[in-house]
Amino acid sequence: MFKLDITPEVQSALDENRPVVALESTIITHGMPWPQNYDMAVSVEQVIRDAGAVPATIAVLKGQIKIGLADADLRDLAQTPDARKLSRADLAICMVQGATGATTVAATMILAHLAGIKTFATGGIGGVHRGAEHSFDISADLQELAQTPVTVVAAGAKAILDIPKTLEVLETLGVPVITYGQSELPAFWSRTSGLVSPLRMDTAKDIAQAHIMRGALNIQGGQLIANPVPHADEIPQSDIDPIIAQAIQEAEDQKISAKAVTPFLLGRIFELTQGRSLKTNISLVLNNARLAAEIAKEMSDL
Numbered sequence: 518m519f520k521l522d523i524t525p526e527v528q529s530a531l532d533e534n535r536p537v538v539a540l541e542s543t544i545i546t547h548g549m550p551w552p553q554n555y556d557m558a559v560s561v562e563q564v565i566r567d568a569g570a571v572p573a574t575i576a577v578l579k580g581q582i583k584i585g586l587a588d589a590d591l592r593d594l595a596q597t598p599d600a601r602k603l604s605r606a607d608l609a610i611c612m613v614q615g616a617t618g619a620t621t622v623a624a625t626m627i628l629a630h631l632a633g634i635k636t637f638a639t640g641g642i643g644g645v646h647r648g649a650e651h652s653f654d655i656s657a658d659l660q661e662l663a664q665t666p667v668t669v670v671a672a673g674a675k676a677i678l679d680i681p682k683t684l685e686v687l688e689t690l691g692v693p694v695i696t697y698g699q700s701e702l703p704a705f706w707s708r709t710s711g712l713v714s715p716l717r718m719d720t721a722k723d724i725a726q727a728h729i730m731r732g733a734l735n736i737q738g739g740q741l742i743a744n745p746v747p748h749a750d751e752i753p754q755s756d757i758d759p760i761i762a763q764a765i766q767e768a769e770d771q772k773i774s775a776k777a778v779t780p781f782l783l784g785r786i787f788e789l790t791q792g793r794s795l796k797t798n799i800s801l802v803l804n805n806a807r808l809a810a811e812i813a814k815e816m817s818d819l
Contacts, residue, residue, distance in 0.1 A: 519612060521632055524585030527573045531633050536570035536813035538806065539584075539629035539637040539667070542619035545574075545591075546600040547780045548640065549795060550787075555595035557799050559588075561638070561806045568810035573634060575625050577603060580615035584632045594619065602776050604657045622669065623661035626739065630665050635728065635816055637667050638809035640802045641675040641705040642741065644683030646778065647765060654778070655686065663690035667739040668728045670809040672746050672801040676705040677761055677782045681712060687741065688715065693731075695724065696743040697808060703745040706797045707754040714743065721808065725815035744808050750800035752793060760789045 523531070530537050540561060545554045562572035573585045576594055583590065594600065594617070601611050601618035605627060611618040620628060622642050629637050643656025662669065674683045680702070687694055696702055696714035704710035718724050728740055745751075764785040773781045786794045 519582065521628075522581050522583050523632060524573075524587065527571055527585040527632075530571040534817055536810065536817045537573050537634045537636070538565050538570050538809045538813050539625055539632075539634045540565075540572055540574040540806075541622060541625040541637070541639050542574060542576040542586075542594060543602055543621050544640050544802065545595050546597060546619040547602055548783060549798070551596055553795060553799070555592055557802065558591055558595065560799070561802055564803050564806045565638070565810045568807050568814075570810035570813045572806075573629070573632070575620050575628050577608070577611050577616070577618045577620070579617055580612045582612070582628055584628065584634075605661060606657065622658040622671075623656075626661045626665040626667045626669065629667050635667060636670070636809050636813040638670045638802070638806045640671065640798055640805070641673060642669065642671050643779070644674040644678040644680070645686055647677075647679045649679060649682060652774070654775070659683070659686050659690060659692070662687065662692045662741055663738045665739055666728075666732060666737070668724065668742060668812060669739060670742045670744055670805045670812065672705050672805060673703040673710065673743040674705065675779070676707065676757060677765065677779065677786075680704060680710055684712065684715070690738070691736075692738055693727070693740045694743060695727070695740060697724070697745070699745055703743050704754060705801070706746065706752040706757050706794060708745040708748065708751050709754055711754070721811035722815045724812050725819055728812075728816065729819055742808070742812070744801075744805050746797060746801040747804055750797050752790070752797050757786075757790075757794075760786055763789065
């Protein structure tokens, strides 16, 4: 019915039980403009290699699942403005129709698990959108974390979301939310959110052991690791909150909804911060990749 097209580099690492880190592709197609998106993708892969692991950027190209992208494919994807944004609901449809799509957190988790990859680095997860009590707009990422056994390293939920409600849903779904190295939950561009983290761990080894223990206990689902953006590159919460509020109001005024909301908000925040948000976004993705590589190495050792 289908097969995974795994690059030789990734397949060799999997066969030899060497550490592999999955990477999503919507951050390339929907999260950043060209050419920063391509430069970021190449840099993230290199950071993972430098940390002693193998990167596996995941996407669907012309209906074919790709676990790891050759440079030419990565460059083409970064310049594909009409790539579909794939989640659990439409992944199979994209494949059947022979289309090209970039994977969200949820779709990346599904395909990473199929390939045998346990660790995944991203920027921020989706969650409960502000005003969800009226729109019921809740990302499929949360359900995926509850059912697919992949450890996801992110800088928390995207700050454009309702973070308290996102935390409540994750708690209801039984997803461990573990902040790395601090007791306060980070909020994507900011190191602080005003919320105490449900859990804290200070070493990659502890995080890896928790993943393995959940499997031993036959507990379904993965883990969310909230990794604060480096101090030097954060945008303080007091600076970013008014900008987010303005962007959200503009989206409402323009009746932008569903999958178009997040790309619109990220683009508008980029404009309102005069590019500062993009610099921070790149920094936090690289930081998450480093931590994910350390976790993947510990899992391989264990």
